[in-house]
Amino acid sequence: MRIGSRLGVGLALVVVGFAVGLMGYTFVYARGYSYLTNDPSACVNCHVMREQYDGWMASSHRRAAGCNDCHTPHDMVGKWSTKALNGFWHSFYFTTGTFHEPIRINARNRDITESACRSCHAGVVEAIDMAPRRQGRLACTGCHASVGHLH
Amino acid sequence: MADSRGGRARVSWIVITVILAALAAAGATALLLNIFERKTEARNPFYRVVELTDDTVDPAIWGKNFPQQYDGYKRTVDQVRTRYGGSEAVPRTPTQSDPRSVVAQSKLEEDPRLKTMWAGYAFATDFREERGHAYMLEDQTFTERQTVVKQPGTCLNCHASTYAAYKKLGDGDLVKGFEKLNQLPYAEARQLVSHPVACLDCHASDTMQLRITRPAFIAGMRALKAGQGVKDYDVNRDATRQEMRAFVCGQCHVEYYFKGSEKRLVYPWANGLRADDILRYYDSEQFKDWTHKDSGAPALKAQHPEFEMWSQGIHARSGVACADCHMPYKRVGALKISDHHVRSPLLNVNNACQTCHKWSEDELKDRVLTIQQRHFELRNLAMDALVALIADIKAASAGRTEAELAKPREFQRKAQFYLDFVEAENSTGFHAPQEAARVLGASIDFARQGQVAVRDIRPAPGGRR
Numbered sequence: 317m318r319i320g321s322r323l324g325v326g327l328a329l330v331v332v333g334f335a336v337g338l339m340g341y342t343f344v345y346a347r348g349y350s351y352l353t354n355d356p357s358a359c360v361n362c363h364v365m366r367e368q369y370d371g372w373m374a375s376s377h378r379r380a381a382g383c384n385d386c387h388t389p390h391d392m393v394g395k396w397s398t399k400a401l402n403g404f405w406h407s408f409y410f411t412t413g414t415f416h417e418p419i420r421i422n423a424r425n426r427d428i429t430e431s432a433c434r435s436c437h438a439g440v441v442e443a444i445d446m447a448p449r450r451q452g453r454l455a456c457t458g459c460h461a462s463v464g465h466l467h
Numbered sequence: 468m469a470d471s472r473g474g475r476a477r478v479s480w481i482v483i484t485v486i487l488a489a490l491a492a493a494g495a496t497a498l499l500l501n502i503f504e505r506k507t508e509a510r511n512p513f514y515r516v517v518e519l520t521d522d523t524v525d526p527a528i529w530g531k532n533f534p535q536q537y538d539g540y541k542r543t544v545d546q547v548r549t550r551y552g553g554s555e556a557v558p559r560t561p562t563q564s565d566p567r568s569v570v571a572q573s574k575l576e577e578d579p580r581l582k583t584m585w586a587g588y589a590f591a592t593d594f595r596e597e598r599g600h601a602y603m604l605e606d607q608t609f610t611e612r613q614t615v616v617k618q619p620g621t622c623l624n625c626h627a628s629t630y631a632a633y634k635k636l637g638d639g640d641l642v643k644g645f646e647k648l649n650q651l652p653y654a655e656a657r658q659l660v661s662h663p664v665a666c667l668d669c670h671a672s673d674t675m676q677l678r679i680t681r682p683a684f685i686a687g688m689r690a691l692k693a694g695q696g697v698k699d700y701d702v703n704r705d706a707t708r709q710e711m712r713a714f715v716c717g718q719c720h721v722e723y724y725f726k727g728s729e730k731r732l733v734y735p736w737a738n739g740l741r742a743d744d745i746l747r748y749y750d751s752e753q754f755k756d757w758t759h760k761d762s763g764a765p766a767l768k769a770q771h772p773e774f775e776m777w778s779q780g781i782h783a784r785s786g787v788a789c790a791d792c793h794m795p796y797k798r799v800g801a802l803k804i805s806d807h808h809v810r811s812p813l814l815n816v817n818n819a820c821q822t823c824h825k826w827s828e829d830e831l832k833d834r835v836l837t838i839q840q841r842h843f844e845l846r847n848l849a850m851d852a853l854v855a856l857i858a859d860i861k862a863a864s865a866g867r868t869e870a871e872l873a874k875p876r877e878f879q880r881k882a883q884f885y886l887d888f889v890e891a892e893n894s895t896g897f898h899a900p901q902e903a904a905r906v907l908g909a910s911i912d913f914a915r916q917g918q919v920a921v922r923d924i925r926p927a928p929g930g931r932r
Contacts, residue, residue: 325477327481331488332485334488346499418822
């Protein structure tokens with residue numbers, strides 16, 4: 317009984333270790349660690365955002381802001397929770413292949429980008445943002461759609 | 468007793484852990500394989516299965532190296548309508564001279580005013596909605612227009628893959644071969660070609676880069692650029708990659724005429740690409756396509772000037788090429804390829820329009836249809852005006868001298884060419900809505916001025932006006 321139990325624990329540990337090893341390898345193989353950085357090239361690990369990345373490389377904002385600067389909130393909690401949320405859904409849709417093409421930003425992420433514009437360009441925005449609240453906010457990207465990247 | 472209960476609990480914990488770990492391992496493996504597949508997809512743009520040369524005409528051979536593109540190319544057999552364009556499959560009984568069992572709807576039956584406009588010209592006999600690229604050679608070979616007039620080999624420039632045939636006829640010299648093929652009777656020239664437009668008409672076989680293979684386009688662009696002050700323009704040397712994505716289409720989707728007895732194909736662009744510029748060119752060449760049967764006017768037939776009309780529109784202005792909307796990029800696995808299923812963007816709104824325009828498909832379609840609806844109404848006004856002018860000249864012809872009729876006939880020539888310029892253009896105004904409206908407005912004005920000119924002729928003998 318005792319020997320059998322030890323064998324069972326040992327076997328379980330092997331199986332768990334195998335699973336952990338496999339997951340670890342997958343993580344490294346998929347360059348999972350790159351998503352913990354600020355490096356924009358992490359966003360083209362998969363090819364779906366290649367056009368956006370190429371566009372950003374040629375855009376005026378390339379020298380001023382990377383992907384995370386416009387597409388994640390500027391506070392710690394907001395940034396990492398957004399990374400986690402988007403990371404999960406991007407992986408999910410990329411793996412299953414069920415997403416609209418051409419890809420589109422969703423409402424939550426558009427709000428984040430809008431806030432990012434306003435956070436850096438606060439001086440300019442304050443001077444021109446006069447739209448009545450009930451008509452919704454003026455959106456920077458409504459006119460300046462191509463500053464970050466075309467499309 | 469307690470010991471054995473604790474042992475059983477431990478066993479079930481072990482079993483649960485093993486099951487969970489196994490599930491996690493299975494999941495991780497599935498994900499790993501998926502990632503591996505995606506990475507592999509991204510790595511290999513194509514496999515070279517066969518060697519392609521500058522003489523490989525058959526697209527099926529190219530298709531072995533480029534199966535995705537070839538698959539799209541083959542799909543141009545589809546016959547799908549849009550509101551104002553696209554072809555409908557109309558069944559017909561094959562005959563000895565025309566074995567086609569399916570054709571497109573007749574435009575002449577849709578709008579009989581076209582018969583009046585083209586009276587005395589082969590187009591008044593048979594004119595159908597264009598079908599996809601796959602049918603270009605077949606439909607030209609068997610159109611009834613062939614039975615009405617003797618056509619030259621020149622026609623094949625845009626209805627067949629002629630690049631290799633040109634080279635063969637000219638012993639390697641493209642332009643010489645082009646000149647020879649132009650002068651052959653159609654039936655004879657037809658024996659020298661076997662495919663509709665094919666891969667090598669637009670692509671270099673070694674690099675796959677876009678290239679121009681039609682001498683008429685090379686000469687036309689040189690004349691156009693010379694008129695703009697650019698000397699010695701060579702489209703294959705000087706055009707950018709993005710320009711080429713429109714120019715390869717402009718090799719055929721343009722206004723043209725057959726110059727002189729050698730039936731040389733010429734694109735009339737020396738003065739520019741607008742309808743006015745082109746008519747001015749024809750006037751200076753004293754060219755006419757035929758003499759109008761009802762009125763005796765020296766008439767012109769405009770032919771599908773898509774390239775010219777596009778060049779006047781906002782999309783051209785923004786650097787958007789034909790291929791961006793008619794062969795938009797699409798994703799196949801990890802590959803981004805040009806969709807070689809050339810067709811109306813209205814049938815492919817998400818890839819064709821939504822890449823740049825962030826609106827719903829319905830909204831985008833509505834915008835296009837609004838433009839086309841307005842264009843179509845204006846086009847109908849112009850058509851009525853022209854038909855009225857032709858009737859007036861016909862009625863006034865008896866007893867009148869050539870000199871007296873010259874002015875109204877001149878107005879008919881103008882009105883007719885301007886109208887046909889947008890009528891023959893295959894976007895129902897969309898390629899350049901304001902330009903199309905301007906041209907139609909001018910056409911209506913010419914037609915009505917022509918009617919005034921008829922009224923102003925001295926009273927005919929016997930007092931009849």
